[in-house]
Amino acid sequence: MAQPRVALWAAEADDMDDDLQDMSLGNYGQNGHYDDTFFQQPQIDEATLMAMQQHMAQQAAFAQIPDVVKGFIVHFHQAVLENNLPEITIAYESGWNKYTEKFYSRTEWPEAEIIAPLVNDDPIFLILYRELYYRHVYSRLQPNIDDRFHSYENSCELFNYLLNSEGPVKLELPEQWLWDIIDEFIYQFQVFCTWRSKVKSKTDDELLMLAEGGPVWSSYSVLNVLYSLIQKSKINEYIAAHQAGKTPEEIAEIVGEYGVRPLYRHLGYFSIIGLLRVHVLLGDFTLALKVMENVELNQKSPYTRVTACTVATYYYVGFCYIMLRRYPDAIRTFVSILNWIMRMRQYHTRSYQYDQISKTADRMYALFAICNALSPSRLDDNIANISKERYGEQFAKMAKGQEDAIPAFKELFLYACPKFINANAPPYDDPVALNTLLQSSPDTSSPDFDSSALSDPAQRHLSLLLSDVVAYTPVPTLRSFLKLYTSLGAKKLANFLDADEEEMVQQLMVMKQASRSVTHVPGGKGLLDGQTASTSDLNFVIDENMVHIAESTVGRRYAGWFIKNTERTQKLYDDLKNQPLPPPSKSAGHGANGAGAPVAPVQTDVKPVRTGQPKVAWGGVKVGA
């Protein structure tokens, strides 16, 4: 039967029969005269034509996937289905990255629809696959507006599945992946906000989509996800119960069916850190520290297994302290994490996160330099040295406190600060307002463009820090003068500084103020708590017009050196005593040699004069003992 190929796909048999009637009349294009009805086929055919083309495209794309990748996906899927945590971890950490490097370093992975047949259209695995797919797009390629919207929808589906299924899901995923899910979610939110605020560079299509976008990547929905995960997993109750030392049964009672599962517990904890980060990005530093109320920041906590999470936590906490003017606390935080990173570095050189951790560490060195300039302390020489190595030039300017200090602070702050975002979108849904905005913003290419400061939150926070810096700039000079005296008349000091006396007195009050900071005391509840403590070794007071100065110095530390060397000497003596006596047939000189040889390696690091040459008298003493 002469059937045109297209009719095979037609949905409605009736129409097909009609067409058949016409076509079997021999108008099959042989004589060039086409029956019009042939081309007025119902829309169904067009749709199915497209479906067929799409299917063929998919098949072609599927065929293009290398076999190893297909095998990997099947294996990965199998591991996820079986909740085989070690296999999943391997597939996730090394497998995915290996094939990305090999085949997909510059393109996207195959779309979820294409690989769906390999995994029997398993919706959960496809959601997870898409999560990885979009993460790859965001990090290696440039996401377009469709990517952004779709990745949001996929994230919503994932969290919906996790939170709104009937009861906790049976899925088990490695901790690293769970942290990456949360981390990536917030990262995509942050880049979306930054991209969204650039009104000028939008195409018409994008403007349309943004106008109708509505809740896509809204602050409320992101916060909602994080708070829901925290509440569902009852992570705060879990931590409190753990700290109170309750038994596992009691803890299970308290946290409920979701909280006992490691998946939810980890997601809950990572959501707390996620909240810390989102609040900092939105400029709310006190709330950021407040959500960390129950979390104990120490490196023995069981949650430090995910390095990236720990590093992020300390970075954001330290930054909050800076904005709260609690520089000693910030310094302490940075020193602690930077030391930890140095120790952990050896385990991470092969990890794909190494770069990210190094970059964050570098920013923390910059922030440390800022804090050290504003509140000098002698806490950790090692970290201070590394910081000076990297930022010595800026640090010198900042510490001197003259006019050069301001640009140096600005440079380091803008390099090291988080990528702040605006909570609200420009008015895409209101064309009139949008036009006003576009016209009112001046030319961004002029170098003196200062009102960009308004729409860029980072500038706003920078200006707050700079106003503090300006208050501080005369202090280093004052310090250097005060160090030279025990008491000094105000008038005399003013003469030295070439300044007005009253102004200088006020500056002294600022200096006094700067030497007092709120610091966290051990045993204090939560990160916001603290007491005022003195942070400077130079103390002074003004008696009407006389400045009295008292400096605290650190006495010379000799105990360590003496104890260490005493112990070494004792060990050496013990070793010597335990040496076998020299064979009596040899001469005394040789005997001493025999005794000398094993001792030689120990001798090199002992301070007292003990030459390599054996002494006959020594050997003599031995024999006598």
Place this chain on the structure above:
Amino acid sequence: MASWVSPPTRTELIEDLVSGVDRYNPSNVSILEDYLYHQIRSQEYDCLANLAILKLYQFNPDLYNPDVVINILIKALTAAPLPDFNLCISLLDERPINASLDEPDPLPTLLPTLKQLSDLLYRCRFPAFWEVYQSDELENLRDNYTVECVGFEDAVREVAIRAVKATFTRISADRLASYLDLSGSELVAFVDKKGWKMDANVVSIPPNPDNQIEATVVQENIKLAQLTKVIAHGAST
């Protein structure tokens, strides 16, 4: 510091709001705004609750009430040298253009002034502060806002007193007068109320941890535990 995080004057209702997720619910903004006005009238101060209001404004621009923001900033001024004022500024995102207000927004004109005042207080430029504050340009601020805030000027005087207490053991009355914007009998009354002594035009400030100084040498504290190994060895041979 604990009382800054959780002031004893905060009610349980506010505590629940500030510490929980209800703080994001826009319909709760009026509770927090009422609490602000209570603080203004009764000379109380609760920084975190006020920051919660600013956060609600950040997410819901249509809730924005410029008078509330100005009052929050005024209250934060009196907390110097704590960073409260800066924390408030951090939460003031740029206003979207299509925001609808019945009257023109007074905040953009007042904000630079308030920032300047905060700056002067942080840099302890108290005479300059009073000069700027009493000047004609700030008449709007004084007549419409700070007059509502009970005890605003006294609170600023407290800021000055905090700085003076830390730095001086004795201070000339004239200098103190310029810091407090008080003179003559008013100054005497103020000093009296504080319980400080004044004679021959010099005010004595009672000792406190900040204005008592002594040169200390941080001595090394050698503990017995560090020496046990050495001593034990010496004893055994």
